[in-house]
Amino acid sequence: MRRWTIAVSEVAALLLSLALLSATAQTAQQSKPAPAPVKDAAQFVGSDTCKTCHEDLYKQSFERTPHFKTTLNDGHGCESCHGPGSEHVAGGGDVSKIVNFKKLSREESSAHCLSCHAEKHEQAHFAESSHAGSEVGCLDCHSPHHAKEPQHLLVQSQPQLCYGCHTAAKADFGKPFHHRVNEGLVQCSDCHNVHGTTRLRQVRELPNGDFVCSKCHADKRGPFVYEHVPVKTEGCTSCHTPHGSTNPRLLRVSQVNLLCLQCHTFPTQGPSGPVHNQSQKYQACTMCHVAIHGSNSSNVFFK
DSSP, X not given: OHHHHHHHHHHHHHHHHHHHHHHHHHHXXXXXXXXXXXXXXXXXXXXXXXXXXXHHHHHHHTTTSHHHHHHTTTTOTTHHHHOOOHHHHHTTSOGGGSOXXXXXXXXXXXXXXXXXXXXXXXXXXXXXXXXXXXXXXXXXXXXXXXXXXXXXXXXXXXXXXXXTTOHHHHXXXXXXXXXXXTTTSSOHHHHBOTTOOXXXXXXXXOTTSOBGGGGTOGGXXXXXXXXXXXXXXXXXXXXXXXXXXXXXXXXXXSSHHHHHTTTSSSSOSSSOOOOSOTTTTXXXXXXXXXXXXXXXXXXXXXX
């Protein structure tokens, strides 16, 4: 009888504790402030609405650009870049209610561009590029509304756009022997991916991994039975300056034998230097080693 009395007391105490906990939780829930009503998010209004105020900007500098056609894919037009415009319209053109690129930092504006363009191969490495590391943003070179060069929406055509920062390259292209960039036969972007690559100085490469130089200089491409090692390991720039030079064939030094002796001298790893007199008759190594970029028949590149 005593045990039954103790058990009933324990059950009563447990029920009392549960009742107190329930009352405390109910009181806390009643005292908690009600959540604020969620404000409706901005909605897309369509480019026709944008034209009511920005007709000149739309027809003269947007509708005629390639960028206009790409924005039709999602059906949002102007709002593909500037975001939903319902609040902007409701605010009577309040610029704080729309994505205003003039108010954004370079990093922020580039992030908007890369939300679409980062999926493409050309822009895949932009975040690791020299331009991004030097705080150059997309809108420093491109303008969706006021482009001077329509194909890539550049604010200025090449090479003048690149020369704005790369003054040393501009000086090289003014030397007696140079790639014909100023003449319009070659563009900077033919050799460099300005949006970044995994190679040094953002130099392009062919699908097979060869340097972009062989795209034009196909006779130097190979593959050869006997390869000249620096061509495959260091590339063309081990002997040539790519932009311009005071020496023929864009060589780094004035005399061919001096260039060769930078590697082929004693002691050295690899072929030793020449044993014959170079003072007069044999000044140019390529008089004999004519296939210096690679050969299919001679391991010393005689032919």
